[in-house]
Amino acid sequence: MRLDRIYPTAGPGLLIGSIFFAALSGCVLVSCILHEPAPRIHDEFSYLLMGETFSEGRVSNAPPPIPEFFDSFHILVRPVYASKYFPAQGIFLALGQKLTGHPAVGVWLSSALACAATTWMLQAYLGNGWALLGGILMVLQYGVYSYWSQAYWGGLVAALGGALFFGALRRLWDELSWTRAIWLGTGVIILVTSRPFEGLLAVCPGLALLSVRSLKDQSWGQIKVWSTFILPCLVVLAVGAFATGEYNKAITGSVFKTPYMLHEQQYQEAPPFLILPLRAKLTYSSPILQFYYEVNEMKPYVTDRIPKYFVTSLVRKLSVWWAFYCGVFLSLPLLLPAILRKGWTRWTQIGVVSGFLVLSAFSGPTAVGVRGLIDLLAIAQLAILWTTFDHFWSRLAIGTCSLILFISMFSKWFFPHYFAPAASLVLYLQVEGLRRIWIWDPRERDSKQSLTRGERRRLEREKQRGSKAAVSLGWVVYVIPVACFFTLVMRVEARLNGWQADPLGGPDRQSLLIDDWSLDRANLEKSLEQEPSPQLVFVRYWPNHNINFEWVYNHPDIMHSHVMWARDLGAEHNKLLLDLVPDRKVWLIEADRRHPQLIPYEEAINRPQPALHMPAVPAAPD
Numbered sequence: 001m002r003l004d005r006i007y008p009t010a011g012p013g014l015l016i017g018s019i020f021f022a023a024l025s026g027c028v029l030v031s032c033i034l035h036e037p038a039p040r041i042h043d044e045f046s047y048l049l050m051g052e053t054f055s056e057g058r059v060s061n062a063p064p065p066i067p068e069f070f071d072s073f074h075i076l077v078r079p080v081y082a083s084k085y086f087p088a089q090g091i092f093l094a095l096g097q098k099l100t101g102h103p104a105v106g107v108w109l110s111s112a113l114a115c116a117a118t119t120w121m122l123q124a125y126l127g128n129g130w131a132l133l134g135g136i137l138m139v140l141q142y143g144v145y146s147y148w149s150q151a152y153w154g155g156l157v158a159a160l161g162g163a164l165f166f167g168a169l170r171r172l173w174d175e176l177s178w179t180r181a182i183w184l185g186t187g188v189i190i191l192v193t194s195r196p197f198e199g200l201l202a203v204c205p206g207l208a209l210l211s212v213r214s215l216k217d218q219s220w221g222q223i224k225v226w227s228t229f230i231l232p233c234l235v236v237l238a239v240g241a242f243a244t245g246e247y248n249k250a251i252t253g254s255v256f257k258t259p260y261m262l263h264e265q266q267y268q269e270a271p272p273f274l275i276l277p278l279r280a281k282l283t284y285s286s287p288i289l290q291f292y293y294e295v296n297e298m299k300p301y302v303t304d305r306i307p308k309y310f311v312t313s314l315v316r317k318l319s320v321w322w323a324f325y326c327g328v329f330l331s332l333p334l335l336l337p338a339i340l341r342k343g344w345t346r347w348t349q350i351g352v353v354s355g356f357l358v359l360s361a362f363s364g365p366t367a368v369g370v371r372g373l374i375d376l377l378a379i380a381q382l383a384i385l386w387t388t389f390d391h392f393w394s395r396l397a398i399g400t401c402s403l404i405l406f407i408s409m410f411s412k413w414f415f416p417h418y419f420a421p422a423a424s425l426v427l428y429l430q431v432e433g434l435r436r437i438w439i440w441d442p443r444e445r446d447s448k449q450s451l452t453r454g455e456r457r458r459l460e461r462e463k464q465r466g467s468k469a470a471v472s473l474g475w476v477v478y479v480i481p482v483a484c485f486f487t488l489v490m491r492v493e494a495r496l497n498g499w500q501a502d503p504l505g506g507p508d509r510q511s512l513l514i515d516d517w518s519l520d521r522a523n524l525e526k527s528l529e530q531e532p533s534p535q536l537v538f539v540r541y542w543p544n545h546n547i548n549f550e551w552v553y554n555h556p557d558i559m560h561s562h563v564m565w566a567r568d569l570g571a572e573h574n575k576l577l578l579d580l581v582p583d584r585k586v587w588l589i590e591a592d593r594r595h596p597q598l599i600p601y602e603e604a605i606n607r608p609q610p611a612l613h614m615p616a617v618p619a620a621p622d
Helices: 012-033 042-055 088-100 103-126 128-143 156-174 178-192 196-217 223-252 259-267 287-296 298-304 307-325 329-340 344-361 368-388 392-408 416-439 453-464 475-497 517-529 571-580
Strands: 535-540 563-567 585-590 598-600
Touching: 012 103, 012 128, 012 475, 042 088, 042 103, 088 103, 088 156, 103 128, 103 156, 103 416, 128 156, 128 416, 128 475, 156 178, 156 196, 156 416, 178 196, 178 223, 196 392, 196 416, 223 259, 287 298, 298 307, 307 368, 307 392, 307 416, 329 344, 329 368, 329 416, 329 475, 344 368, 368 392, 392 416, 416 475, 517 563, 535 571
Parallel strands: 535 563, 535 585
Antiparallel strands: 585 598
């Protein structure tokens, strides 16, 4: 029985359009049930600053005259006021802001495009029927309700770039075409302008194999190769490189220095990768920033450079990756094909799964030995996948994913969107696993055992007649998308009812929270925007302030914004800002209260300001 009988074969464009519409409408529906995304994570505010700046026709803003009041995380306040991040995510936010006045629409648009592009990619690898199944899983897993599609943190833009690149690569492998070359170059540009490091890791293996193949065929000297592949791709890359260089120059003054690099130079003492040396001591504009960069950012760098803590942190990073990209249901397509094989592969897979289940029960934060064994089982699992998925493209996907995961293990932080350039490859392996489960026939011998020509013909005739095996697992292909749909519904229901979030950090991690400080801040800003006169809010924190909950973020043109957020630096220091903006109505807010309320500044100024106690900065290991 063919999958096309379940998912009827239609035109490829119609299937892609259906997935696009399903993802976009699903995002809107989930947001209507819960609420529109409100910025919560530091990175989200930085991306929103970028998106709003782009929507106003600029790439950067004038620096504020007294920067210490407005200095915050993941932004630059000198030489210009701008986000530190790469521009691709900001472009989509600007598109949503410009078209509808809601940057969330840009996030939803990136989700719909990423799901549609993944479907387009899978059509080249697996055909229309399986590609539609993959598109449905993409929508259910990431595209409708995840922190990729219901927050401003990013993820789906990089996934879009990866899907375009890998889809074009597979088509170019079969036949060169200038349109495919343009899509390949477009995918590379999106990756470089969203997640450049992981994006380059994702494209290198595929481009290297394509180059080796062309060298073996001795086709580099042919005019057709240059006209249908090299030149179109180079034109796209050249345009993207020029635009990126101009963006860098507008913010940093150099086409070769990105805003991210400048931010690292100005703020970060701890580098992003554990293998890099500690940087020189820096001076910060406020105790809040000093605590964040000297303690919060320093701690994972210092601890993970110690071998035993590095071993334990690997399990945490791998668990976060697994919870987001696989979970229970989407792990089955990766595990069952090995179990269905005969011989040592089956028993090794059963042993590895059993080992994961047993060891996870004893895996505490200090269980170095147990966590070390889990790390070894993860390596064994990769070897099993390499043996089971023995097709060229499957192994390219496994190798590329392994490369990105391996390098990511040496990063100071790890979040699922770091791996987003290869998200479509994980989905490809999962759908390929479902395809193998679908066609599995227990009457066939193991692939390593040879069949006679007569046996092969007999099995082929039986398949064509629709002869069913005594045991079939085709029902798994039906069950998994249904289970993913009900899981999605339950996650939305859990958010509505305030149930405890997934401790492993599943796809909906920190997205669309119901009772949260971020909603208090967003609602408060909306009410202040309705006031007739310009507003100034000094933000005061208590000694037990959670450094991840930051209120001091502003719109692009700070000095002319209707609402201005500033740090409370003490009555004497505050006078500098008050003298600069005498026409504003001034408030103070104690942001660490359960539901903070605005206090007129004149009433609050006599209240004693609590001291922010700085924990000791951890020492760097020898």
